[in-house]
Amino acid sequence: NAGVMQNPRHLVRRRGQEARLRCSPMKGHSHVYWYRQLPEEGLKFMVYLQKENIIDESGMPKERFSAEFPKEGPSILRIQQVVRGDSAAYFCASSRLPGQGPSDNNSPLHFGNGTRLTVT
Amino acid sequence: DQQVKQNSPSLSVQEGRISILNCDYTNSMFDYFLWYKKYPAEGPTFLISISSIKDKNEDGRFTVFLNKSAKHLSLHIVPSQPGDSAVYFCAASLGGNNRKLIWGLGTSLAVNP
Numbered sequence: 001n002a003g004v005m006q007n008p009r010h011l012v013r014r015r016g017q018e019a020r021l022r023c024s025p026m027k028g029h030s031h032v033y034w035y036r037q038l039p040e041e042g043l044k045f046m047v048y049l050q051k052e053n054i055i056d057e058s059g060m061p062k063e064r065f066s067a068e069f070p071k072e073g074p075s076i077l078r079i080q081q082v083v084r085g086d087s088a089a090y091f092c093a094s095s096r097l098p099g100q101g102p103s104d105n106n107s108p109l110h111f112g113n114g115t116r117l118t119v120t
Numbered sequence: 121d122q123q124v125k126q127n128s129p130s131l132s133v134q135e136g137r138i139s140i141l142n143c144d145y146t147n148s149m150f151d152y153f154l155w156y157k158k159y160p161a162e163g164p165t166f167l168i169s170i171s172s173i174k175d176k177n178e179d180g181r182f183t184v185f186l187n188k189s190a191k192h193l194s195l196h197i198v199p200s201q202p203g204d205s206a207v208y209f210c211a212a213s214l215g216g217n218n219r220k221l222i223w224g225l226g227t228s229l230a231v232n233p
Contacts, residue, residue, distance in 0.1 A: 004163070042124075042223040043164070043209070059220070091163050108154060109221070111163030 003027070005074075006092050006112035013119050019079040019086070021115045025094030032075045033109065034067060037089045049075060082119045089114045123147050124212050126224035133231050139197040141227050143210030146191065150212040154221070155184060155195045158207045167208075168195070200231045 003026035013019050025032050034046040045059040049069035057067065064082075069075040079086055093109040125144045133139045143153075151172040156164035170177040170184045170193070177184050183196045197204055210224040 006163075042122075042225045043211075043221070044223075045220045056220075093163075108166040108169060110166065111156075113161065113163045 004029075004092060004094050004110050004112035006090075006115050008115060009113065011115055011117045013082045013117065015083055015119060016081050019082050019117055019119075021077040021079075021090050021092075021117070022074040023077070023092030023094075023112060024074040025092075026110050029094035029096050029110070031095045031097070032069050033093045033095075034075075034077050035091045035093065035111075037091065037114075039088070043091065046077075079117075082117075084119045087117055087119045089116050122225070123150075124210055124222050124224040126208075126210055126227045128227050129225070130228040130230070133200045133229065135202055135231055135233050136199045139195075139200045139204065139229055139231065141195040141197075141208050141210075141229065143193050143195075143224055144191060145193075145212055145222075147212070147214075147222075148188075148191065149214055150222075152213045153184070153186060153193050154211045154213070155182075156209045156211060157204075158209060158226070164209055197229075200229075202231050202233050205229055205231045 005024040007022050011019055030050055032049045035043045036046055037043050047060050047067045048056040051069055052071050064080045066078045091111050091114045093111045095109050123146050154169040155167040157167050158164045168179050168182045168184050170186050175186050181197055186193045207226040207228045209226045211221040213221050
């Protein structure tokens with residue numbers, strides 16, 4: 001897990017504030033994914049990015065949430081005007097290749113330790 | 121609508137014995153299945169995977185079995201060790217697509233010394 005770096009580990013925001021979550025993928029990985037785990041729920045896919053491109057954001061809420069993965073620097077998940085329902089663990093993952101391919105154990109997702117967002 | 125189900129929230133096993141974690145799925149189009157392990161306050165760690173063209177994949181103490189007709193897979197850990205105590209997640213993907221893994225809710229395994 002140490003390869004994918006997420007910060008901060010814990011983030012507390014008041015309702016209406018903005019939250020910025022950062023993710024640096026493993027060295028050599030150019031595919032970044034964001035997942036969210038709400039209390040008592042499983043991990044849910046949010047968005048998939050490559051450098052400077054959003055490939056799939058079908059899991060992102062339509063409003064207030066955005067993500068980027070610039071040419072230089074970490075990937076950022078941004079939540080504007082946070083509400084209590086945004087409180088969750090947000091996990092970033094990276095992979096070397098976009099898909100698993102036909103071979104087993106080929107380019108699995110490597111996860112960071114997550115950012116736990118608490119909205120008060 | 122839970123497409124990947126882990127019906128046992130928890131499991132307790134003696135050290136040295138076999139741990140069997142189960143997972144059922146509803147979508148017959150899933151073609152790749154993965155198991156991840158998660159310790160508290162950490163992200164999931166990849167354990168082992170299997171594609172739908174196989175029925176078994178083995179890696180050291182970990183073996184995953186896939187029964188496509190029953191839409192069921194299981195993870196066997198032999199022998200179980202106290203360090204295996206963690207939450208185990210089953211996940212499935214469509215078309216070899218890393219992006220939209222569908223996750224179960226996890227099974228918490230406790231291996232007792």
